[in-house]
Amino acid sequence: MDGYPFEHRVRVRFAETDAQGIAHHASFVVWLEEARVAYLAAFAGGYRAIRDGGIEALTTAVHLEYERAAAFDDVLAIGVRCAEIRGARFRYEYAVERDGVPVAHGWTAHATVDAATHRPTRVPGWFVEDVLRAEASPPLPAATPEASQASAAPRPPARR
Amino acid sequence: MDGYPFEHRVRVRFAETDAQGIAHHASFVVWLEEARVAYLAAFAGGYRAIRDGGIEALTTAVHLEYERAAAFDDVLAIGVRCAEIRGARFRYEYAVERDGVPVAHGWTAHATVDAATHRPTRVPGWFVEDVLRAEASPPLPAATPEASQASAAPRPPARR
Amino acid sequence: MDGYPFEHRVRVRFAETDAQGIAHHASFVVWLEEARVAYLAAFAGGYRAIRDGGIEALTTAVHLEYERAAAFDDVLAIGVRCAEIRGARFRYEYAVERDGVPVAHGWTAHATVDAATHRPTRVPGWFVEDVLRAEASPPLPAATPEASQASAAPRPPARR
Amino acid sequence: MDGYPFEHRVRVRFAETDAQGIAHHASFVVWLEEARVAYLAAFAGGYRAIRDGGIEALTTAVHLEYERAAAFDDVLAIGVRCAEIRGARFRYEYAVERDGVPVAHGWTAHATVDAATHRPTRVPGWFVEDVLRAEASPPLPAATPEASQASAAPRPPARR
Numbered sequence: 004m005d006g007y008p009f010e011h012r013v014r015v016r017f018a019e020t021d022a023q024g025i026a027h028h029a030s031f032v033v034w035l036e037e038a039r040v041a042y043l044a045a046f047a048g049g050y051r052a053i054r055d056g057g058i059e060a061l062t063t064a065v066h067l068e069y070e071r072a073a074a075f076d077d078v079l080a081i082g083v084r085c086a087e088i089r090g091a092r093f094r095y096e097y098a099v100e101r102d103g104v105p106v107a108h109g110w111t112a113h114a115t116v117d118a119a120t121h122r123p124t125r126v127p128g129w130f131v132e133d134v135l136r137a138e139a140s141p142p143l144p145a146a147t148p149e150a151s152q153a154s155a156a157p158r159p160p161a162r163r
Numbered sequence: 164m165d166g167y168p169f170e171h172r173v174r175v176r177f178a179e180t181d182a183q184g185i186a187h188h189a190s191f192v193v194w195l196e197e198a199r200v201a202y203l204a205a206f207a208g209g210y211r212a213i214r215d216g217g218i219e220a221l222t223t224a225v226h227l228e229y230e231r232a233a234a235f236d237d238v239l240a241i242g243v244r245c246a247e248i249r250g251a252r253f254r255y256e257y258a259v260e261r262d263g264v265p266v267a268h269g270w271t272a273h274a275t276v277d278a279a280t281h282r283p284t285r286v287p288g289w290f291v292e293d294v295l296r297a298e299a300s301p302p303l304p305a306a307t308p309e310a311s312q313a314s315a316a317p318r319p320p321a322r323r
Numbered sequence: 324m325d326g327y328p329f330e331h332r333v334r335v336r337f338a339e340t341d342a343q344g345i346a347h348h349a350s351f352v353v354w355l356e357e358a359r360v361a362y363l364a365a366f367a368g369g370y371r372a373i374r375d376g377g378i379e380a381l382t383t384a385v386h387l388e389y390e391r392a393a394a395f396d397d398v399l400a401i402g403v404r405c406a407e408i409r410g411a412r413f414r415y416e417y418a419v420e421r422d423g424v425p426v427a428h429g430w431t432a433h434a435t436v437d438a439a440t441h442r443p444t445r446v447p448g449w450f451v452e453d454v455l456r457a458e459a460s461p462p463l464p465a466a467t468p469e470a471s472q473a474s475a476a477p478r479p480p481a482r483r
Numbered sequence: 484m485d486g487y488p489f490e491h492r493v494r495v496r497f498a499e500t501d502a503q504g505i506a507h508h509a510s511f512v513v514w515l516e517e518a519r520v521a522y523l524a525a526f527a528g529g530y531r532a533i534r535d536g537g538i539e540a541l542t543t544a545v546h547l548e549y550e551r552a553a554a555f556d557d558v559l560a561i562g563v564r565c566a567e568i569r570g571a572r573f574r575y576e577y578a579v580e581r582d583g584v585p586v587a588h589g590w591t592a593h594a595t596v597d598a599a600t601h602r603p604t605r606v607p608g609w610f611v612e613d614v615l616r617a618e619a620s621p622p623l624p625a626a627t628p629e630a631s632q633a634s635a636a637p638r639p640p641a642r643r
Binding site (some may be wrong): 176177178193196197200209210211235236 | 336337338353356357360369370371395396
């Protein structure tokens with residue numbers, strides 16, 4: 004996805020829909036987190052590396068704008084970029100698309116705290132370096148449709 | 164709650180916590196919706212009245228800033244006000260507190276659409292009137308402990 | 324509710340519905356937990372008392388049979404009884420009704436473990452006594468509309 | 484997985500954990516549904532084919548036994564088999580494993596109803612045939628570790 008070094012895919016679960024027949028708006032918040040975790044796994048040793056370092060990353064803000072409804076079983080591509088890291092704070096930006104059509108976009112803000120004391124603590128240096136390197140790189144090679152399908156659920160194409 | 168004509172209470176469910184030992188940030192999005200629904204039930208005939216009128220209210224944006232963590236079994240008070248109604252759009256603002264201490268605040272934006280065609284349709288006049296009346300009124304009388312419980316639980320049938 | 328010493332009420336959230344227009348079946352699992360927590364708060368010092376004693380109660384089985392669909396905004400009454408306590412294991416039974424009409428019933432099984440070692444540890448004696456006393460008692464007085472609301476919302480602090 | 488013609492993989496989301504530091508027991512109910520949907524996509528034209536035929540499949544029972552805790556970021560393999568189809572009813576069985584070690588097992592029961600009238604209606608013949616053929620077949624070829632990783636999230640291996 005243009006402008007995003009990383010792309011994660013989710014398939015809308017039936018449990019994530021609501022009585023309007025579309026994906027519930029709170030589901031997107033969970034998907035952004037899953038995309039963020041996948042970004043960290045790809046570029047910065049994973050969220051577990053952060054937690055293993057005695058640090059927790061708290062979410063301090065969520066902002067989401069919904070452009071189109073998503074439906075059950077839709078495969079959504081989520082572009083992720085780390086837009087800012089400063090002291091004990093960092094910020095992610097996201098774009099959610101279905102087949103190249105915008106569905107939603109937004110950002111989340113985070114603060115790193117010491118897991119024991121819950122006091123703010125600077126984002127670890129290795130994390131900053133890994134993220135800067137990721138953001139400076141060209142995007143990961145565009146996934147083929149089949150591979151991207153595979154990302155949300157291993158299944159042969161439906162035949163009916 | 165100062166500046167809010169309506170207050171709704173929720174108790175944090177165990178299922179709403181996460182491995183950081185606190186309420187997951189996506190849970191707040193669900194609570195704001197519950198608070199909004201309770202506001203509508205108190206002032207505007209309930210969300211069902213809107214749906215019964217062949218109208219769906221879509222959520223077009225969510226913005227949340229988290230100030231303090233909430234824990235399992237915490238009782239949170241959510242102040243709700245309708246900050247703007249214009250054409251087919253309206254907007255709610257919220258403050259979340261625990262024992263008078265700020266936990267989070269935010270806003271949500273909504274658009275009314277025809278349930279059948281999904282085309283934008285003006286917010287119904289009776290809805291606007293009910294909400295304006297609610298917002299012009301003094302806050303509902305400071306809730307006694309028993310009455311405040313009412314907001315999270317069975318309410319008398321809506322009047323429409 | 325006949326045969327249940329305790330009754331808890333929930334109101335179906337919009338986020339808990341799915342594209343079939345009814346409450347998603349996984350939502351019931353969360354409601355049973357909320358009802359169990361409310362039962363513990365009413366009779367046995369609350370779930371926090373258990374956790375404060377260095378014990379975690381794990382869920383080892385869930386069984387649910389769905390008789391009727393529940394819809395958005397429905398108020399459901401959940402009857403709860405502790406059907407068995409033996410060693411490090413206990414078991415709850417539930418009936419879910421809407422206006423006296425059965426919606427679902429089921430049971431959950433639990434094991435108490437030491438929070439630090441995660442080894443099975445006997446259910447605390449005071450817990451057994453409190454629960455036996457609760458189960459031997461007549462049901463809590465038929466709730467007035469106001470009082471029944473209490474079960475879904477702010478409760479006075481537990482006595483332990 | 485032995486005895487299951489189909490296997491689906493999920494990666495535990497952070498939002499699916501709880502304050503016990505493990506995956507919340509209700510999350511499994513959602514995963515079983517996702518696995519069932521993937522099974523239908525692989526063998527029977529997908530859940531959408533059923534809904535497109537004017538039929539809804541309701542969940543009438545859920546039974547889950549938890550053997551081990553699952554943690555954030557765990558990749559779980561879910562074996563799925565359709566154990567019975569009779570009239571308007573069918574039943575699925577599941578085993579959940581992590582690296583070949585049992586985590587949970589259970590079953591779900593379902594009824595097909597006419598989407599418009601909500602009256603019971605026989606499971607469509609093509610569905611029965613597709614499922615019987617699937618169940619008679621050897622399991623889908625065992626996924627390589629890389630491919631199975633891909634199923635839950637497209638990500639290069641973490642390097643720390």
